[in-house]
Amino acid sequence: MSRPIVVVGSVNLDLVSTAKRIPAPGETLTGDSFQTFHGGKGANQAVAVGRLGHPVSMIAKVGDDDFGKRLRQGLREAGVNVRSVGTAAGTASGVALISVDRKGQNSITVIPGANGTLTPHDLDASLPQLRSAGIILTQLETPLETVEHLCDLAQRLQVPLMLDPAPARALSRKILRQVTYLTPNETEACALRGIPNRDLNQSAARECAEDLLAKGPANVIIKMGARGAFIATRDGLRRMVPSFKVKVVDSTAAGDAFNGGMAVALMRRMAIEEAVRFGAAVAAVSVTRAGAQPAMPTEAEVNTLLQAH
Secondary structure (H helix, E strand, C coil): CCCCEEEECCCEEEEEEECCCCCCCCCCCCCCEEEEEEECHHHHHHHHHHHCCCCEEEEEEEECCHHHHHHHHHHHHCCEEEEEEEEECCCCCEEEEEEECCCCCEEEEEECHHHHHCCHHHHHHCHHHHHHCCEEEECCCCCHHHHHHHHHHHHHHCCCEEECCCCCCCCCHHHHHCCCEECCEHHHHHHHHCCCCCCCCHHHHHHHHHHHHCCCCCEEEEECHHHCEEEEECCCCEEEECCCCCCCCCCCCHHHHHHHHHHHHHHCCCCHHHHHHHHHHHHHHHCCCCCCHHHCCCHHHHHHHHHHC
C-alpha cells in the first residue's frame, strides 16, 4: 500500500458571495447568490488527495462549535483520516469570507479561529503519522511557529515537505532551506522575494523562480493561473508547463487542487514535470465548478481531461 500523504493546515467554513464584480472599498453591491462550503487551504488539499483515491490524513484544529462538527464530518466523508483533527475548547472554527465575480475571480478574507491554536505540541503528539508520510503538505494559515516546527520535523524524519506559502508573506531562509517543493502563486512569489506584486510573464517567472531557488528550496513551482506553472529545480530543470483551457466558474480552490494533485502524482513516482501537469489538470477540473471542496475532482474526471489534451 502506498504511504499516506499527511496535510498539516487550516480547516475553515467558507462563506461565499457572488456578484457581477468584487466590490471596491466603500462600495455596496447587490449580489447574485450566497452559499456555504467546507474550506481552508489545508482541508482543501486533503480533500483533493482523498478524492483522487490516495490515503490521506490531516493534522488540524476545529472549533468547539457546530461548524467544527460539520467540518470534521465533511473531511471524514471525503476519505480523510481525522484522528489528529483536534477541538479547540471555547474557540470558534475558522471562517473565510469569499467574494467571487462573474468571471470566477475571487478575493478572500480569513478569520483563523481554531486554526490559530494549532501548536508545535500538537505536531509532536502526531509524530507517528508524520513519520509514516510519503510527503507532508502545509500552508501558512496556522501559526508560523507551528510551520517552523513542522519544517524541523520533516527534515529530521527525512520526509519531503511541500509548502504552499499562502497567505503571502516573507519567510526565513531557515524555513525555505527545509522545503522540498515550494509552490507560490505570482503574488506569493513576489512577497517571498520582497518585491511589489505584479503579473509574471515566462521570463519574469524564470527570474523569480531562480531567485527563490537560491534561497534554499529544492524545487520551486510558480503557479500562474491560466498561463500555467513555471518549474525550477536544483537539478537544473527550467520549464513552463501550460495550463488546460476550460470555462472558469470559481477559482477559489485552484491552487489547493493543484497541490493535492501534484502530491498524489509525486507519490506515484511521476517526474516533477509530469506531476505538475497532473496538478494543473486537477486544478483545471476544479475551477469548472463552484465551491472549494465540492469542486475537487475524481481521478476519472482528471484522466478524461488529460486524454482530451
